[in-house]
Amino acid sequence: MFPQMRLRAITLDCADPLALAAFYEQATGLEPHPKSDADFAGLNCEDELFIGFQRVHDYRAPSWPDQTVPQQFHFDFAVDDLDEAEARLLELGASKPDHQPNEDRWRVLTDPAGHPFCLVKG
Known part of the structure; x- marks a missing residue:
């Protein structure tokens, strides 16, 4: 065991x-x-x-979605409203990469150090 x-x-x-x-x-x-x-x-x-x-x-910050400097990990945060959460996090200093694989279901943002994280509905 x-x-x-x-x-x-x-x-x-x-x-x-x-x-x-x-x-x-x-x-x-x-x-x-x-x-x-x-x-x-x-x-x-x-x-x-x-x-x-x-x-x-x-x-060196990750270069998502390019893997020149791999992301290595990411957080997923559940939110009730994707648009509201995204707007708030952008105000706090997050960034939104151009590449968004499924923007209706989740949003990929990066924190101020460049780590990608996702906002997920629900």
Whole structure:
């Protein structure tokens, strides 16, 4: 029998951990970790999942949909209204790539560090 594993944290590489944590804090309403600093910042989730942001020198943002610099991962966020959520996130500093594979069902945005993430209906 294998030991039980529980996902505790997801950490994103970036150039500015505090700025990226602030973007996701505003986007999700999650609480900032009290020991966040310029090299590593984090957000606490209610279910004990931790989202971390770590400084990487010479960070290169993913180039989605081109794979010159692969995306490596992405978040999916469920939303009630795609248009409303998209507009709010663009105001917070997200970007919207031209390539949208199925804009009626989901939207692909990128965070201020260039990581793609999706907004999904429902």
